[in-house]
Amino acid sequence: MSLLHLAVLSPFLLALIVPVLYKLFRQIHTGWFVLLLPILLFSYFSRFIPLTKQGDVIRERADWIPSLGIHIDFYVDGLGLLFALLITGIGCLVIFYSIFYLSKEKEKLNQFYVFLLLFMGAMLGVVLSDNLIVLYSFWEFTSLSSFLLIGYWNERERSRYGAQKSLLITVLGGLCLLGGIILLSVMGNTFSIRELIAQSGQLMDQALFTPALLLVLLGAFTKSAQFPFHIWLPDAMEAPTPVSAYLHSATMVKAGIYLVARLSPVFAESGTWLWLVSLTGLITLFWGSFSAIKQTDLKGILAFSTVSQLGLIMSLLGLGAAALHYDSMGENIYLAATVAAVFHLINHATFKGSLFMVAGIIDHETGTRDIKRLGGLMQVMPITFTVAIIGAFSMAGLPPFNGFLSKEMFLASMVNVLELDIFNLDTWGMLFPVIAWVASVFTFIYSMIVVLKPFTGKLQLSLLERKPHEAPIGMLVSPIILASLVVIFGLFPNLLSTSIIKPAVAGIQPGFALDDFPVHIAIWHGFTPELWMTIGIIAVGLILYLFFQKRQKPLLLLPDHLSLNAVYDASLRELERSSSFVMKWLMTGSLRTYLLSIFSFFIVSLGFTIYWKNAFALDTGHFAPVGFYELLLAIVIVVAAIAILFAKSRLTSIIILGAAGYAISLFFVLLRAPDLALTQLVIETISVSLFLLCFFHLPLMASRKEERMSFKLNNAVISIGVGVIVTLIALSAHSNKLFDSISSYYLENAYKEAGGKNVVNVILVDFRGLDTMFEISVLSIAALGIFAMIKLRLTRRKAKS
Structure with a gap:
């Protein structure tokens, strides 16, 4: 990590230490400790003035996701240096002012300075980043940290309102900016601002140029409070005055100005x-x-x-x-x-x-x-x-x-x-x-x-x-x-x-x-x-x-009810009313309703995609021959699945479901995978036992005669639709192999690389060891959670008794 990277990240590092300093030195205003950093940063960036004056540019790179072309590229030219000096220079004065403005006895100074440092670091990242994805990451962090600063006095309703308003509008613009960044990368095949500027002549002739331009400007206009997105800025004045002096005169609102200035050569x-x-x-x-x-x-x-x-x-x-x-x-x-x-x-x-x-x-x-x-x-x-x-x-x-x-x-x-x-x-x-x-x-x-x-x-x-x-x-x-x-x-x-x-x-x-x-x-x-x-x-x-x-x-000029603020408030109320209606319609508390919605969307979306893209293909050349016993087991599984629909009790349904699971384990036996067969038998036995234990305590099922035929028809249509879609996807995936199976690699390297003759075990323990470890961790967390809920329930019962 270069010194330039450290300079940008230093506010984040100090933000981690501020709560400790606040607790250890209660008698000293925390701002005195924080003040040292912007002074040092201002001095550091001032050293670049002679270099940028001559036209030089300072660049430093650190890899982040190189496979996607995303690097933490920081560079200092004249424009970036101007903003860096404003951020750190005004930051020095604002922090010094806040030391005397905010009382160390009455205010939560640890929170205030943590939020302020997070914002300072995010702004430095915005103005010094060459990679647009990195810039966007810092861009959204400025919205989050400014939300925390504006809502610093969170016990006040107007502070909460102003913070929410600024977050909603600027984050909405940030999402538009992300769309513009993606379009620029598609056109220029890069996330680098410098490289995009070099290609500006070719970008203008592409169809995505105007949409990218509009999306980028929406991001810039919302952040820099341009009409009609300016309505968040007056409500942000509920923040403490040092925040207003810093965010809304020299830094945050200038981020949109910076973006327009930086991308002007492109557009x-x-x-x-x-x-x-x-x-x-x-x-x-x-x-x-x-x-x-x-x-x-x-x-x-x-x-x-x-x-x-x-x-x-x-x-x-x-x-x-x-x-x-x-x-x-x-x-x-x-x-x-x-x-x-x-x-x-x-x-x-x-x-x-x-x-x-x-x-x-x-x-x-x-x-x-x-x-x-x-x-x-x-x-x-x-x-x-x-x-x-x-x-x-x-x-x-x-x-x-x-x-x-x-x-x-x-x-x-x-x-x-x-x-x-x-x-x-x-x-x-x-x-x-x-x-x-x-x-x-x-x-x-x-x-x-x-x-x-x-x-x-x-x-x-x-x-x-x-x-x-x-x-x-x-x-x-x-x-x-x-x-x-x-x-x-x-x-x-x-x-x-x-x-x-x-x-x-x-x-x-x-x-x-x-x-x-x-x-x-x-x-x-x-x-x-x-x-x-x-x-x-x-x-x-x-x-x-x-x-x-x-x-x-x-x-x-206009009545209050016709103002842009009134439009914003009415939009939020309408959004809340609509979402409440949708939630009441969907969130019925019935698992069947949820599954109906999920599987319906599954069928429609994937079925339409297969049809629209003409993605279905069937190539039987790779199919293995089907033997008598395999056909017999398939019939047993189908019969068991249908029989569950006509079971009169939960006990019968669980037994039939277990029979289907055991039949699947026999498939593994026929296909010479005894370890998988054993695993399936163990899992099926445990599942059946747990089902029997759970359903034993549930009330008896209602008579089948009480259920309406239309509901059964819905179930039939949904289940058949899911089965058909999954089958079509499986057949198409098998018939459209774009590359050779990885199984040959495992067979060739299992013993040579890992010293194991059981290929499945080698895959689970060595080749996919981290995957297996995380699966075990998830199961362990789930087991601990279940154990905690059981203990909590027993404790409550004892307390009541």
């Missing part, structure tokens, strides 16, 4: 990809920003703001795909959209992480996040207010903060859509700058709400649960660091241009020689269209903000 030449990704992003941007201004909970506003910002990044990645349709770097203006996406990805992690922490501080110090009860906090919380101003103004796209720069690049990309003459963008592309501008106005409004409503106005102590004061320094360190990065990256954006942004863009657009494409971010570009758009956004945004403040009721 980007398709117009379907460009339109779906960019238009879905813009719709999400608009809907998220519009929904945010209707919220009254601070974390609710930030949740919908996250939805809108994710849509902004997604739309830029969609437009960046247009770069692949230009051969000349001079004509390629849309590589700039990819640069803007990467830059805003970084900026969003900084300003949104700081704002989530500010929301947590306000909740921690006042006991509420309701903006209708908050106001005037800048008088008592000046440092928190300063951090909030920096984060909110950056989110609104105001200078001199980093959000202003990436927002200007976003608007420029939207305006330049009209210069494209592909996929009807020169006409329908007019929608892009219009939607972007309107959504940006709403973005400005909710940014002002976040900072002005809680901190300005009159301080109303009577509406607060606790008397507010400035947060302790431990809770302020992390948001101050993030706010400082907002200012630094805003004033000196090119600190990241060549070291982080350019290598990341190279990972998304590997076909371009980025040495010929300088990544230079400037604060002033003159009086450009995007600058005038920004001025208009600020002017209209201020007017609308003041207008909304005078409204007594929040702005509503």
Whole structure:
């Protein structure tokens, strides 16, 4: 195992130790032990910056299932390194913040940090995996670990609801992603992302290309909360604030962004990809920003703001795909959209992480996040207010903060859509700058709400649960660091241009020689269209903000019962009602009903398959001759099976069934297999004895006259159907041998390899020794279970007496 593999798996290893540390060192906050790991990982991944800056890629492989082409391939390029630094860097700040936010006396810290470490390791696995099956395994682990984190306060109904909602939606998308991965592997005969990118030109011409594209996007859209799958994200705000700051600003919701960025070279030449990704992003941007201004909970506003910002990044990645349709770097203006996406990805992690922490501080110090009860906090919380101003103004796209720069690049990309003459963008592309501008106005409004409503106005102590004061320094360190990065990256954006942004863009657009494409971010570009758009956004945004403040009721678009959340809840209720109806219909408690359903499905499914595939074949050339005694035994078995149907008592049925079993043992005698015959005789004797012992205690059978003829007919049809299907399958399997029987191998090697002359014993003990051992283990477990149930029943009887 390489050091890179160890780095990815280290959070899982530490998660195993955290419960021990929690019990041994109760007087120390567990977060101090956990904090060391992301610091070490951030330092480790920072060492790769000079390498990726030069275009190098670090690869490490460990075999997992090589026969299926599944290897644990980790590789670090510019894109993977960017996400790894975000995961570990923001992880450091979040864990440090949680040490002061979560009380070691009141909270289950062992569970919290185990869940957080599992999530960190899963995210690192997602962004550093080259093999799609490995990526998918980590992908689903992020859904599971985020479910545990969102439902951390599981005694709260809303926490359980939010956790369930996120799990259902993201896992559903994950299953779609798995389908897309399988289709990609069928087309490209590989699970490697690198190899699929190399084959992208050939993949586009295949019939499975579009279905694979749609399935992959469904997985990405559900994870990154794109419309209409965004509904899980606001309910996930029931998680503790450190979880919200980590999962929903910098990591989990960015997994879908990462997937789209990573697989863009595979799908980007398709117009379907460009339109779906960019238009879905813009719709999400608009809907998220519009929904945010209707919220009254601070974390609710930030949740919908996250939805809108994710849509902004997604739309830029969609437009960046247009770069692949230009051969000349001079004509390629849309590589700039990819640069803007990467830059805003970084900026969003900084300003949104700081704002989530500010929301947590306000909740921690006042006991509420309701903006209708908050106001005037800048008088008592000046440092928190300063951090909030920096984060909110950056989110609104105001200078001199980093959000202003990436927002200007976003608007420029939207305006330049009209210069494209592909996929009807020169006409329908007019929608892009219009939607972007309107959504940006709403973005400005909710940014002002976040900072002005809680901190300005009159301080109303009577509406607060606790008397507010400035947060302790431990809770302020992390948001101050993030706010400082907002200012630094805003004033000196090119600190990241060549070291982080350019290598990341190279990972998304590997076909371009980025040495010929300088990544230079400037604060002033003159009086450009995007600058005038920004001025208009600020002017209209201020007017609308003041207008909304005078409204007594929040702005509503749809009634609650017509919202997407209502559709989700109604779907769950209908699913529960339908499943309850089906369960009541099927789960009758009658073994006969269960067998009827199972055997009916068996007959229909296999019979249809044999007919549809024309799979039945009959070749009598391999059949051995049937002797007189074999024919006689077969008649005895058939007569015994039919006689059971007319038996008047269970005792008679058991004896006849035993007679059929003993007749089968005589077949083994005729076929010169005395050991099998002896085994069959022993098993049959034990089975008959156990049946007699069990049925002796059952009540007498009802008279046969009381049974309806129709029920007997059902039994006859089902039994004959199963017999016919099994016979057809056996005959077809015998007549369609694709390879020689393995029996000759056992005959030739039993004595030579295992030193045994009894071939059957050698097979059971040597060639299939593990199989036999597991069978013995299963029998032993079953025997222990039966013994335990008997002892439990006897104990209860004694207790009652």
